[in-house]
Amino acid sequence: MTPPRPFALFGFALLAGLLCVSPRAEAQTVTVREIARLSTEGGYTLQGIGLVMGLPGTGDSGKELATARPLARILELNGNPVPDLKQLEKTKSIALVMVTCRIPRGGARVNDQLDVTIATIGSASSLEGGQLFVAPLLGPVPGSPIFAMASGPVMLLDPTITTTARVSGGAQITRELAMPAPDTHFKLILEPHYRGYASASQIATAINDSYFSTPDAIGMRVARAVDDREVLVVIPEGERPDPTPFVADVLTTQVATELLKLPARVICNVRSGTITFTGDVRISPVAVSNNGINISSTTPPLIPTAADPLVRQTEWLGISTEDATTTSGTRLQDLLDAFAQLQVPARDKIAIIQQIHKMGKLHAELVME
Secondary structure, three states: OOOOOHHHHHHHHHHHHHHOOOOOOOOOEEEHHHHEEEOOOOOEEEEEEEEEEOOOOOOOOOOOHHHHHHHHHHHHHOOOOOOOHHHHOOOOOOEEEEEEEEEOOOEEOOOOEEEEEEEEOOOOOOOOOOEEEEEEEEOOOOOOOEEEEEEEEOEEEEOOEEEEEEEEEEEEEOOOEEOOOOOOEEEEEEOHHHOOHHHHHHHHHHHHHHHHOOOOOOOOOOEEEOOOOEEEEEOOHHHOOOOHHHHHHHHOOEEEHHHHOOOOEEEEEOOOOEEEEEOOOEEOOEEEEEOOEEEEEOOOOOOOOOOOOHHHOOOOEEEOOOOOOOOOOEEHHHHHHHHHHHOOOHHHHHHHHHHHHHOOOEOOEEEEO
């Protein structure tokens, strides 16, 4: 078991006394970019077939023609033709793999380097220690051209699953995959967790209010909600010759989550480590321990005294509501504020929230992305 981190525990205990008398936290705000995307942005997956070489006897059987044929072709192209595939029967250091690369929503430019995922196709038992040989990556539609070339050292995603792996920065883009720039208008598509007529209407209102505060606004409304997931934004005439700054301003517009009128929901993005929530998320009294971090939520708050100051309680963090008579449970925002002040790693934040949810103490839907 990992021992508790002394500095973290002391910080938690000290913060416990402060939170008992702290003012209410400000309402959570997010940018439009965090809860919506441009309609022209979309996921795009490149794919191809490749060979992982240098395996310590854990590769495909040399009798598998699907592996022997591309290996023989590579040898031929490098001046060492193999007249008979039976000569490769004893080869067990090679594995035929499927190679995929996920292009981000904003697209990719020539010479960008992106991660690739590989998975065995044949009988190889492990990809550990291998090297992906140069493999062309095509678009998902039959007949697509080559968009990237992939190669590099293989790293297992999970030590217990040895037939799938990743090559960090393994794909080098050779053909641009840029999204079209808007001309007279563009559409914002709300992420599924934020969909709703009230949400779309509030986002449009926030964009309009932000634009009205600029000298260029002439009383026009630039945004309107089309339905529960789409907001149409018209680019003003004066912004159309160079719409990029206007689009950037729209995407960075701040929106108060409480005005979206969404049900209580906590969204944790494991890859980015971000935690966002909608509605009034509360936590019932609970005690949680994770990776040496111990948390206790109490209602009503513990009151420090000269004889029993909270800073002496070095194994828990007490977080409580400002007024237990008018609220029910601790606010999630208080916990997130404590995490931020103590620089708790994103992985630990998400793990603690998951534990609280499993115990039935998180009064909200938990969504893991």
